[in-house]
Amino acid sequence: MTNAHPIPFRAILRHVLLIAGAALMLAPFIWMISTASKPQTEIFSSELHLIPHQFALVENLREAFAKANLLRFLLNGIIVTVSIFVLQVMVALPAAYALAKLRFLGRETLFALVLFGILIPPQATAIPVFLLLHKIGLLDSYAALVLPFTISVFGIFLMRQFFKTVPDDLVDAARMDGISEFGIVWRVMLPAAIPAVTAFGIFSVVAHWNDYFWPLIVLNSEHLRTPPLAVAHFRNSEAGTSYGPLMAAAMVIIAPLVIAFLFAQRRFIEGITLTGIK
Amino acid sequence: MAQIELSAIRKSFDGTDVLKGIDFRIADGEFISLVGPSGCGKSTLLRIIAGLEPQDSGEVHIDGRPVDGIRPSARNLAMVFQSYALYPHLSAFDNIAVPLRMRRLSAIERLPLLGALLPGRRAKERHIRADIEGIAEQLDISPLLRRKPGQLSGGQRQRVAVGRAMVREPVAFLFDEPLSNLDAKLRVHMRAELAELHRRLKATFVYVTHDQAEAMTMSSRIAVMMGGELIQAGTPAEIYNEPGDIRVAEFIGSPKINVLPGRIRKDGGVDVLGTALKLTCNAAAGDCRIGVRPERIELGTGPFSGTVVHLENLGAEAFVHLAVEGIGSRLIARLADVKHLPAMASSVAFGFAPDAVRMFDPAGKRIELRMEQAERIREPAHV
Ligand SMILES: Nc1ncnc2c1ncn2[C@@H]1O[C@H](COP(=O)(O)OP(=O)(O)OP(=O)(O)O)[C@@H](O)[C@H]1O
Ligand SMILES: [Mg+2]
Numbered sequence: 001m002t003n004a005h006p007i008p009f010r011a012i013l014r015h016v017l018l019i020a021g022a023a024l025m026l027a028p029f030i031w032m033i034s035t036a037s038k039p040q041t042e043i044f045s046s047e048l049h050l051i052p053h054q055f056a057l058v059e060n061l062r063e064a065f066a067k068a069n070l071l072r073f074l075l076n077g078i079i080v081t082v083s084i085f086v087l088q089v090m091v092a093l094p095a096a097y098a099l100a101k102l103r104f105l106g107r108e109t110l111f112a113l114v115l116f117g118i119l120i121p122p123q124a125t126a127i128p129v130f131l132l133l134h135k136i137g138l139l140d141s142y143a144a145l146v147l148p149f150t151i152s153v154f155g156i157f158l159m160r161q162f163f164k165t166v167p168d169d170l171v172d173a174a175r176m177d178g179i180s181e182f183g184i185v186w187r188v189m190l191p192a193a194i195p196a197v198t199a200f201g202i203f204s205v206v207a208h209w210n211d212y213f214w215p216l217i218v219l220n221s222e223h224l225r226t227p228p229l230a231v232a233h234f235r236n237s238e239a240g241t242s243y244g245p246l247m248a249a250a251m252v253i254i255a256p257l258v259i260a261f262l263f264a265q266r267r268f269i270e271g272i273t274l275t276g277i278k
Numbered sequence: 279m280a281q282i283e284l285s286a287i288r289k290s291f292d293g294t295d296v297l298k299g300i301d302f303r304i305a306d307g308e309f310i311s312l313v314g315p316s317g318c319g320k321s322t323l324l325r326i327i328a329g330l331e332p333q334d335s336g337e338v339h340i341d342g343r344p345v346d347g348i349r350p351s352a353r354n355l356a357m358v359f360q361s362y363a364l365y366p367h368l369s370a371f372d373n374i375a376v377p378l379r380m381r382r383l384s385a386i387e388r389l390p391l392l393g394a395l396l397p398g399r400r401a402k403e404r405h406i407r408a409d410i411e412g413i414a415e416q417l418d419i420s421p422l423l424r425r426k427p428g429q430l431s432g433g434q435r436q437r438v439a440v441g442r443a444m445v446r447e448p449v450a451f452l453f454d455e456p457l458s459n460l461d462a463k464l465r466v467h468m469r470a471e472l473a474e475l476h477r478r479l480k481a482t483f484v485y486v487t488h489d490q491a492e493a494m495t496m497s498s499r500i501a502v503m504m505g506g507e508l509i510q511a512g513t514p515a516e517i518y519n520e521p522g523d524i525r526v527a528e529f530i531g532s533p534k535i536n537v538l539p540g541r542i543r544k545d546g547g548v549d550v551l552g553t554a555l556k557l558t559c560n561a562a563a564g565d566c567r568i569g570v571r572p573e574r575i576e577l578g579t580g581p582f583s584g585t586v587v588h589l590e591n592l593g594a595e596a597f598v599h600l601a602v603e604g605i606g607s608r609l610i611a612r613l614a615d616v617k618h619l620p621a622m623a624s625s626v627a628f629g630f631a632p633d634a635v636r637m638f639d640p641a642g643k644r645i646e647l648r649m650e651q652a653e654r655i656r657e658p659a660h661v
Contacts, residue, residue: 172330173363177442178351178380191367 036060036247043243060248064234067245070252072223073230077253080145080226081208085201087150092200093193096159097185101171111160117153123213130217144218145226149208155200162196163189198267209257227253280341280449280482281306282327287336289322296322298506299336304450309476309483311493314503315529320486323503324452327484329353340449351380356443360455362435364427370438371410371423377446378406413441433464440475450482457492469495490530494518502526524642527569533597533610536575540568540637548637548647551604553581556632557647566645569636572597575611577620580629584609586620600626 030050035043039056042049064070098104099111129148130139138144166189174188190197212228219225225233230253234246261268282304289297296319304310312320325331327338329350338345345353356377364373379388382402387393414420417437427435436456443451456472457465473496476483487493493500494514501511502525510522521527527535540550542565546558550568577598584600587608596616600609611628613619620626637645 167361167363169359169361169363170365172325172328172350173357173359173442174365174376175330175350176328176355176357177377178349179376188365191365194367 032247032250035243036251038244040242040244056244057248060244061252063242064245064249064252068230068233068249069223070230070249073225073227074253074256076142076224077209077227077256079142081205083142083146084149084208085204087146088152088155088200088204089197091151092155092159093190093197094182094185095156096163097181097189099156099160100163100166101168102181114153114156114160118157122148126214126217133218139218140220140224142224145215145224148214152200152204155204158200159193159196162193166192195270199270202268206257282450282482282484283337283339283342284323284327285337285339287323287326287338288334289319289326289331290334296506297326297333300503300508302501302508302511304482304484307480307482309473309496309498310485311497311500312484312486312503313488313490313493313500313529316488318503319506320488320503321454324357324454324484324486328355328357328452330357351377354446354448355450355452356446356448357452357454358436358439358443358456360458362427362439362456362459364435364438364442366427369424369426370419370430370441373427373438374410374413374423374441374445375406377442378409381446382406409445410441413445417441417444432460433468436460436468440472444475444479448481450484451479453483453485453487455487455489456485458487458489465492472496490532494530500530502529504529520644521569521636522644524567524569524638524644527636527638531571533572533612535569535571535636536609537607538568538570538605538609540566542566542645548635551582551602555635557635557637557649559637559645559647561639561645565640567638567640567642569638570630570634572610572612573614574630574634575609575628576630577611577613577626577628580627582629583625583627585625586622589619589622591616591619598626600628 034050034052037055037057037060038052039054039059042052042054042056099107099114133139133144133147138147170188170192171184174184179187209226210228211226212232215226215229216232219229231246231250234249235241284300284302284304287297287300288295300323312323314320322331326333329345329348333346340353340355364370365376368376382405383393383399387396387399387402393399410423411420414423417440419434419437419441422430422434422438427438430438436459439456453472457468460468469492472483472485476496485492485497497514499511500514500517501508502517503509504523504525510517510526512520517526517530521530524537528537538550540548540555542548542559542561542563544563546560548555548557548559548566548568555568582602584602586598587601588599590597590599593616596613596619598611598613598620600611602609609628632647632649635647637647639645
């Protein structure tokens with residue numbers, strides 16, 4: 001009996017710490033929901049309370065949808081993130097296959113360049129890319145949002161590491177069976193790498209759905225805006241920031257990711273541990 | 279169905295020579311085993327025949343035509359890999375169907391959704407299905423066709439891999455240690471099945487293994503490779519009885535052949551452990567090595583003696599390990615009569631018939647021997 005519960009103290013401590021951490025992480029979200037549910041007068045009242053005295057969530061949501069074309073922004077978000085992901089896969093898979101399984105001169109150098117590419121933050125290349133898009137007249141378009149991200153060095157690196165674990169015999173068997181090299185990428189490597197592609201997909205979609213910086217600098221037209229810009233729209237209102245509708249809009253734009261997370265919780269966690277993003 | 283000819287095949291990886299000029303001719307319908315220790319270049323040679331690896335120099339001819347620069351699939355060979363290399367995401371049926379679909383369907387017909395709508399595809403798929411069901415019948419895997427490779431046992435995967443090779447009716451089959459991932463019992467069973475398959479298909483089989491028992495039991499000819507060279511090829515009996523090189527003698531046969539130090543006298547006679555053998559040779563005087571198979575050692579009589587240090591009784595036969603003064607390693611004798619085993623630590627006399635002796639020079643090359651005159655003369659008198 002005595003050693004049935006060896007040291008519950010450590011377990012308790014662990015849980016207390018984890019709960020504290022989780023509370024810290026969740027606080028802004030809870031505050032967002034709380035604020036989104038309060039009428040303007042309560043938001044600016046000096047007393048702090050989480051549960052609003054008077055529920056105004058519906059009004060705030062209605063105002064948010066009235067002030068900005070939120071549905072359009074969500075659609076833009078989907079168009080942009082899906083296009084980016086599809087193009088990234090179309091580039092990264094063949095490149096990763098070549099780096100992992102084909103023998104050619106300069107392969108190691110190329111791979112070193114890929115690793116080097118990971119080290120360059122996107123902000124560093126933002127201005128040259130902006131100028132380039134300006135020169136070819138693509139600013140303020142979907143293309144401006146999508147094209148700069150089609151070659152993901154991180155994606156190439158991740159898929160290459162995964163392809164390394166696919167046995168060479170499988171590739172050779174495919175060659176014996178008459179599958180072309182491109183065919184091998186799509187028919188043999190892609191199915192074998194579904195976990196890695198999913199992981200990369202989560203990484204890519206989350207990153208570009210939430211991207212604020214790039215859309216902000218290349219877009220002008222309101223109808224092209226992505227979800228994070230939509231929130232900014234409320235902040236910029238000349239008649240002072242209306243926090244209720246802003247928080248309601250923020251809720252709406254993070255909803256797709258949260259819902260996706262709830263549906264595919266396990267995949268999300270696998271993906272995030274595999275890609276090592278926080 | 280195909281004859282394969284290799285001439286002066288050389289290959290090196292990163293500056294080390296892996297194949298050092300292989301010349302070999304494989305006749306139509308032969309079952310050739312390529313054997314040799316690990317790392318001697320067997321797989322590399324097989325991959326060169328398949329076209330998966332380009333050779334540095336030399337030529338491969340299949341049915342008289344040079345195939346260098348021809349894609350693996352266009353050589354119409356099939357390969358079975360040690361790891362089976364089945365596509366993990368496809369069912370056994372689809373695995374076997376891959377080579378047929380790649381060959382019989384056009385690129386558009388192979389497209390995932392669109393292809394199914396094309397009129398020609400239906401009929402072709404029906405043919406493919408019929409072919410696969412025929413193969414599955416022969417290999418006894420019909421009930422397994424819907425399973426994924428992960429849901430099959432090692433032996434079943436192996437059959438699916440063989441099915442995928444058979445279905446395209448290749449001119450030759452290349453096997454790279456296909457049985458080494460199976461347990462001992464299944465291995466013996468599959469050995470018989472593969473030999474049976476070869477008799478039925480009458481196709482050329484090139485079979486790589488480092489298991490000499492597989493090579494001995496299945497093949498029509500064995501080619502022994504060592505250190506990137508093909509040192510002897512012949513029927514299993516030839517390789518076993520008339521090894522041309524001490525490395526071949528030592529590699530083939532289990533337990534290993536006994537090697538005793540010997541000396542060639544000036545007059546051509548041979549001494550072993552201080553005793554003259556009734557043999558002569560034409561080689562120059564000097565050191566040599568004498569090989570005698572365990573089953574040719576006769577215990578109880580003979581000019582030599584040793585101490586029993588270990589006994590292995592397998593029921594049907596027994597191996598007696600003897601420590602003999604003057605040789606480093608132990609000598610092993612096979613006894614067919616397990617009822618009369620010598621006692622441990624006892625001293626036993628042993629000898630061997632002159633025709634059991636295989637002699638090798640210090641470099642390992644075989645030296646031809648002659649029975650001594652006296653024997654020769656007596657023998658015709660007997661008849
Ligand atoms: N792609 C490669 N790159 C570099 N070295 C290689 C490559 N493939 C094979 N080698 C080397 O060539 C030699 C022969 O390899 P091979 O696979 O042909 O041996 P093997 O006879 O099949 O051995 P095993 O019985 O262990 O399969 C080995 O020393 C191996 O390290
Ligand atoms: Mg090998």
